[in-house]
Amino acid sequence: MIPFILILLTSLLFPGIVVKTKALASGRKGPGLWQPMHDIFRLLRKGNVYSHTTSIIFQIAPVIYFSTIFFGLFFIPFGTSGGLISFQGDLIVFIYLFGLGKFFLILNGLDAGSGFEGMGANREALYSMLAEPAFIILFGTFSLMAGYDSFYGIYSHWHVTTGSSLVLSVLAAYVLVQIAMIENSRLPVDDPKTHLELTMIHEVILLDNSGFDLGLTQLANAFKFGIYGALIANFILPEHQTIVIRALIFVLVILVFAIVVGLLESFRARFKIEKNPQFILTLSSIATIAFLVALIITNKLL
Amino acid sequence: MVTTYFIAAGIAILIILTFQRPLVSHGMVMVFIGFLAAMSINEAQSFENPDGYFFKADALGVIFLFVTLIISFFAAIHYIIYAQKRSQAPSVIAIHNASFVVFVTAISGTFLSTHIGMLWAFLEASTLSGAALIYHDRDKLSLEATWKYLFVSSIGVTLGFAGIMFLSIAAHNTPNYISELVSVAPEMNIGWIKTSFIFVLTGFSVKMGIVPLFTIDIDAKDSSPSPIGAMFSGPLMSMGFIAIYRFYQIYAHTSILAWMNSVLLITGVLSLFLAAVFILKTNNFKRILAYSSMEHAGLILIAFSTGVNGYLVAILHLTLHAFAKAGLFFQIGQVHRTYQSKIEEECGNYFKVSPVGSIALLAGLLAIVAMPPSGLFMTEFLLFKSLMISGEWWIVFVVMFLLCFFVYAIVRKFFTLIFINNPNAKVIEHVSPLESLPPLILVSIVLVFGVMSPDFLIRMITDAIQVLPK
Amino acid sequence: MISLLIISFGITLIYLSIAERMRTYNTLIALQGLMLFFITYIELKNIDVVHLLLILLETLIVKVIVLPYFIHRLLIRKNGDKPVALVVPGFVSLTVVTFIFFMSFLVSYLLHDDQIQVKYFTGAMAAIFTGLYLIIVHKQVFTHMMGYLTIENGIFLLSLAIGNEMPLTVNLAVLLDVFSSVLILGLFINRLEMFSSLDVDQLKDLKDS
Known part of the structure; x- marks a missing residue:
């Protein structure tokens, strides 16, 4: 229950911190930390407007997207204590849960029938498709090292002891941060600030969504960021501490992650669209190297 | 003696580069060849006795030393004429002669090396000096050929080095002396030595001029002076063969012998096939000769792959081909001087211009397309015989079929040169018939060999291949 | 520590x-040289001082300082830091190189031997084949050269992978290095200026017919 509440709370703060960091980094005062949440709640109070050309898919897609991500929250463990739902292979379920959400988001874009949204859906599909192997290979590496294939098993048996596992952790941290940036449609792949439909990726899918639906998807995005933050935080969590200290560290890591995301966005330019697949594939390559290193260390092949 | 020879080579290079006078440098090359002759004779007498830590002459080494000696002697003479006629700058001559000495030293060193690392170092030295030789004319074409040669050859030699590394992995703590490696060969890991052999064959194919890295060898023979083309077709090819042979010799004592033979067979047939395709396309006489060298290299590999019946044939073929091809290259160099062109469309009626040269060319043709009484006819005949004995009938047909292309291409193009009256052909220089003497000598060695083969040579080769398993 | 270096080598x-x-390209090759320098030091600490110094100086001076400096001065500063023409999209190259990594790992694993360490061997084979791949797909002399240097770094790593005959093999690799430096500095930089751009399409005069 603890991680669930912690992630829920920090997720709500997450967009605010990112926006604030970016504002401070560019020398502005910026809105308050809760401003993005105020926006979302304002949207949630509104009704929906549906175009006549859309079908039922368009109406259910945002709800499904939100619910998959919300359900994903239940899987996240808290250090050595498991998440609310924990079983053998929950890792795979988690990954494909996200995949399902993404699938409906893409359908949402296609169903609206706008050319821009179709294009955005296309790009979103391509990038998730490319980022997925990186994520799977990375967690495959961890489960290889830990010998377990559930989140709980991996996190409770992962210890940074030898030099090699330290190297692996560094690689993993890099890849995870980058995947988080891609999956959440942030720089350098996508830019949430852009206002030209041709260059948008994630935002363009939601062009036709309004009111409650739009609010749901934005809330889901905030949760998603919180989940990735929690995945990183779990690696750092010390074992033998009281629950309060661990919770504090957990929250702190997620918040630091938010600041890092803000800083990265402030000082990084967006790639050319055609370079994006190459960049995302690089993550898979690096994850492959990590995987090979893990194979060498554990000597588990053959 | 080998040490003295290397020191002599070093001194010769020093003198050549210090004085930079044509007379001195040609003289020093001749002195150096004298040393080579002395060393060869000495090695032939102290046969099978180790000479220093890294050298020992076996029968193959001695045979190819003499091949190198004869061809490099004539090449040096031809180069003197070449340089004089073109009134080359003294510095160019000096650099060429110095590289020539390094080149010949590297080649002869390879034949005598008993240490794999030493062998490799000589191959690398031959790459660098060979590149300097190709760059002789200092124009755009030769620069292109030099760059390609240096680049691809370096990669080849590097891959060969990787092959040596795999060998030393397989050989555990054995020092890389061939004789010691042979004795530990049966214990080697099959996977490593297979990888090693593939790397070595790929890498050193650049020296022998076979698939896969053959193209730069063709370019090199085309754009270098023709004496160098002769050196590349004869001694350098033998060097590449010996380099591959040394590894074969080690691995032959393991269970991969049959596998190696099929690899060699495939490489040989592929070389033959590609050479047949390319030789039909080209109209440049030097390139025709280069592709013909590739053809013969392919035949040598095929002969070698037939096992015990083919070893003798392969080595004999290599020896004879070196002489025949060197003679043809020298003669084509004179054709080149006569017309200032080596393209089919710009030459013709050579018989009228130079009857003696034409006879040398015709005799060379006879030798190279393996018509009786050429010695190559005998070896090719034996090649087919050994192929039939080992039951490789389809290879026999494929090889015979491909050989038809070579005969057709070579004969048609050279007959155009010799007999057809071509209005585009402008005779620019009349070459003295005396210059055709070296080609005639070289070619007649091959022709005479077909009639009466000297026993001692056969015996030497038979002794040499005793080290290979039956 | 060695793992870290080899992984960074792989990432380069x-x-x-x-x-x-x-x-x-130039920076990456220099970085590879630096990693090889540290790997050599860690791996060969125990051999005699003269050999060690020779090898270390060679890696440091030739690979890390001299070659990159000359390439930078004579090629990059002179002609400008031009983009290299990618014939094959980077995406495909990336896939191929990852595949190469995987295959070299498999090969080194299957050929498992007490004498060599899988991580060295994987890195070395991957470098050799990546270099070959670079040479095959690129059409510029510059990238060909970089591919060659990559192969050569791979060979160097391979020679470190073999524990037994260390001094001799490494010395041979050193020799290879010196030769290749001669190759690059001597011919390439001074002479190939005859061709206006450094594109291999210009090196097509030598052909049949």
């Missing part, structure tokens, strides 16, 4: 496959 290879600027 991946980066090489998608690099687009001459300067990036």
